[in-house]
Amino acid sequence: MKLLASGRDSDVFDHGDGLVLRRYRDGRSAEAEAATIRAVAALGYPVPAVHSAAGPDIVMERVDGTTLVEAMAGGLQPEQVGAVLAGLHDRLHALDWPGAEPGESILHLDLHPLNVIVRGTDPVVIDWSNARPGHAGLDVAMTALILAQVVVTDGMLASVGVGDDGLRAAVRAVLETFAGRVGTPYSDHLANAEALRRHDPNQSAEELRALSRAVGLAREVARVDRPAARAAGRPAAPPDGRA
Template sequence: MELLASGRDADVHLLGGGRVLRRYRDGRPAAREAEVMRALVAAGYSAPRVWGVDGPDLVLSRIHGPTLAEAMATGSVSVAGAAGLLARLHDDLHDLPWPGGAPLLHLDLHPLNVMMPSEGPVVIDWSNARPGPAALDVATTALIVAQVVVTPGMLPDQPELEAALRHDLGAFLPAFATAVTTPWKDHLEEAAARRALDPNLTARELALLGDAAALARAAASRPRG
């Protein structure tokens, strides 16, 4: 199978017929993630269509187009437009009715996890999804964005994209903080604690996590309007 992309914990292979195989390298089961994506699609939220699941393997519809990060870096989407889009994706997700009453959280909803096909944005990578307070989801996004700004080397396989993003995301973060409707500053500490437990973070990323949290907190403290 042709390798299309690799993330920190999964690889994506081309299957043909408009489908891809996403496989977790550690062998973790993908059934819960498949269930979440199927429920999202049924509810009208833009997530990948699931064709099958077997252990760590997910068969998904292939999405043609750049990520939101790539679109922002090339200028095809403005920084303000990208921030507004990501805020809307958060708001729309958290407005969905979900079993148990609490909203569904993505907990990794940043510009690299939004695909931009011609028919509209699609949110990918639902491995962390669970119900919870919407503010935690927004705080996690802000923290991840801030980490890219303060931490060189977070995208070692895409140095040109990282250089563009580190410049753009400095303006993106306050624009996102203003655009999203959920107040999230009080959940930054919890978001940082969760990120600190992520086994995929490098030593440098962990060392600069406090700096990233401070940058995100400053963005959250800016007056709206």
């Protein structure tokens, strides 16, 4: 099979007939993740269609398009990207998740611009390996923290195969728009998000060294006046994140 892409913990191969196979390199099972993707798809959330799952492999619909990072490098405004991310969070956390405790939603916990593919004008969310029920504020805090990490960490974009090309500065604007538009406050959940990142084996030494600064930045932008930020950051005709 032809290798299409490699992430920090998995590889994606062309499986033919409009399908891809994603395989975890550590051999962990992908079957629970496949079940989550099918469940959110059944509730109308934009995800790839799952065809099969066995052991570390998921066979899914191939989503042709560009990630939000690639779209931003191609001219999509950072404010549009932030608005799309906010809209995707709000839609996800509004789903009536079966079996969730009161006050809980289904969480993605890795919803950042590299995990959103724009197909035409529609965003599709990939990589549900960390998904679980919980408080929506933790999910929002995780996205804010990951964006802040990109801003403060040298080489983080390069570590996932993306050239910087000035994108780190643009990500600051993504973060500010996201924090101003997302419907769920997240400051009280940053400590838990930080703990999850510190225990993530895929974090590099440089990312861990800069993590406290990233938490500080995510907390700083969370203090932005939300109505003012929302008015200032409203994009013109973004991809349909329904923000």
